[in-house]
Amino acid sequence: MLQPLLPTSARTRLAALLARPGPVAVSLEGRAGEDVLAPLLSVLDRRRRLVFSAPGLTDLESQDLFRRCVLEGLGTEPPPTSSWSEALGYVFQGGPMILVLHRPNLLAQANRQFWAELGKAWVAVRKAGTRSALLLAQEEHGLASSLGGAESPFALPAEELGPAPHNGPLERVTVPLRSPWDMAAAGSPWTGPDLLTAWSLLGTNPERWRSASTRRDPRSAVRDLILGRAGPYEPPDALLGRLVQTPHRYASMLRALARGAHSRRELSKAVDRASTSRSASGPYLRRLMELGLVSPLRPLDAGPRSRKSRYRLTDPHEALWWAWIHALGARIRTDAHPEPLWARAVGPRIQGHQVATLSSAVEAFLRNSASDRFGAPPREVGPLWGDGYDFPVAATLRNGAVCYAHIHAGTSAAGLEELARLEDQMREVRYGFGRQARLRLLVSLTGFRDGLRREAARSPLIQLIGAAELAGS
Structure with a gap:
């Protein structure tokens, strides 16, 4: 059975944010049609937390369900109120807490003051300096961008925080393509x-x-x-x-x-x-x-x-x-x-x-295997294109080397002519010119001919990447 795990990069970044001292607010942004809540909970393990998934109802109904959620999760019920800031603030009164709000945009659609009310509650937590976390999880992008500016309800001048440890008003974690x-x-x-x-x-x-x-x-x-x-x-x-x-x-x-x-x-x-x-x-x-x-x-x-x-x-x-x-x-x-x-x-x-689809798999290969295969992790990975060249994937490694990937599209094994095509394009591109190591990555799902294998065996600058390597085998 497939486990609900966040992709490695998102899991690592979220764990690092939660390990920071002081309160931290995070917007976890996934893809439409793919649940982000279950993978998020797999990262939290047994930490003290409260999880509320917005029901998409009226504001009063949502608040009623939230109070019921607090009662079931914490054993006590917040006092009746029409203010989200008071209900949300109640959750953090008992010490360090992780509050997960799933699809909070539905709450904002039902109440135009929701973000301001949530911001008011979170500012109080930031002033208190407790090691709490507010996690906003939804299956689309853009929440952190809309709430992360200077006018954000989560923002607060540093001088108003006093000696309390503090982080940015709202950190963003994007759930990337699963490799x-x-x-x-x-x-x-x-x-x-x-x-x-x-x-x-x-x-x-x-x-x-x-x-x-x-x-x-x-x-x-x-x-x-x-x-x-x-x-x-x-x-x-x-x-x-x-x-x-x-x-x-x-x-x-x-x-x-x-x-x-x-x-x-x-x-x-x-x-x-x-x-x-x-x-x-x-x-x-x-x-x-x-x-x-x-x-x-x-x-x-x-x-x-x-x-x-x-x-x-x-x-x-x-x-x-x-x-x-x-x-x-x-x-x-x-x-x-x-x-x-x-x-x-x-x-x-x-x-x-x-x-x-191989360009995405090659990007994942570089992020996961570059250290073992080339001696250094990538600093940046992405495409390169211009007059006379078009690389679906290239990368700069932290040791200064540059990788250029060529994907073989034929139905037979790749031969020396594929290496020639790659090197023709490398002569046209200025990016990485003058580097000590310019690595040629030849990618093929249909294998490699003996002549190309012999050439790769003679030169460490030529790397052959097949289906097994792309799958992490």
């Missing part, structure tokens, strides 16, 4: 190359992994899941319909990304085709990023004010679904015998889809 390494740590039933295949097809949502048949190979598991022959499954378009208005415009953008678009111009064209009137794509793209469905990519050589960026679908399964399954409509689930349709329309696309 194959994270799925292995959570108890994946697949290992090695099968784990990498499962990750590229099932994506990162633990619920999909629990629903998929673990007795079959990953390709059969994802087919049975989508055809309705495994456990519960919510198609990505159903999730989208619950989250946004005018979902057809968002769907066109998601499908364009899944089919290879990555620039704002390409996405604008997709939105225009989906509408009878010309519409700006910016608000749609921004909302998809808030929901965690789309991830922005900035090249490593971009300056702090540069707007140079690309975009991609965050989850590999959603990329597969929007690219090749969405167009099949209801036929894929309502046909009495959908296997021939799957074999004709989806099956031949899977190999290419796996290659298209």
Whole structure:
């Protein structure tokens, strides 16, 4: 059974924040459709805590349920009040405490004063200096940005805190894409190359992994899941319909990304085709990023004010679904015998889809294995592109070395011609020029020819990365 674990980077950062002296407030921001509460609780273990998940009811009903939650969790009930600040402040009166508010945006929708009331309660905790924590957890991004400025209800001038230890008004922890390494740590039933295949097809949502048949190979598991022959499954378009208005415009953008678009111009064209009137794509793209469905990519050589960026679908399964399954409509689930349709329309696309998702897996490999493989952890990881070069993944290591990754897209083993393509691009890029070590990373799911293996054996600057390495084996 897959365990509800936070990805390693988020778990490590959250543990470090909770270990700080004094009170700390954290916004834990995940992806739409993926529960953040259960993984969060796995980090807290047996610490003294109170957990309240907003019910999405009226303000009075929510406050009543919160008082009941306090009674059940602490054994005493706060006095009747219409003030959230008094009810929330009551929780922290008995000493160090962790208060988890799940989906607090629902409480703010029911009461426009909620954030101010919560801020008032938390300012009192910060002045007291107790080692308490306020954790705001929700399945979308942007809360820390909206509440973290100078006018934030959580802000307080340092001089007003006195000698009490204090942290920033609101720290942000983003739940990143779960890598194959994270799925292995959570108890994946697949290992090695099968784990990498499962990750590229099932994506990162633990619920999909629990629903998929673990007795079959990953390709059969994802087919049975989508055809309705495994456990519960919510198609990505159903999730989208619950989250946004005018979902057809968002769907066109998601499908364009899944089919290879990555620039704002390409996405604008997709939105225009989906509408009878010309519409700006910016608000749609921004909302998809808030929901965690789309991830922005900035090249490593971009300056702090540069707007140079690309975009991609965050989850590999959603990329597969929007690219090749969405167009099949209801036929894929309502046909009495959908296997021939799957074999004709989806099956031949899977190999290419796996290659298209490899950049995320290579990023995870560098973050998890660079120390052991190259002698130093990465300082930064990201893409590089420009005139004459396009690296899906590159990295600067803390020992000064620079890595450039080339992903082999062919169906046969990679040969010396792939190394030549990589080195041709390296001659065009200025990023990392003059470094002592410029590492060539050749990535292939289909193996490597003997000539390339011999060349890599002679040079420590050439590294061959296969499916087993990407899966952490």
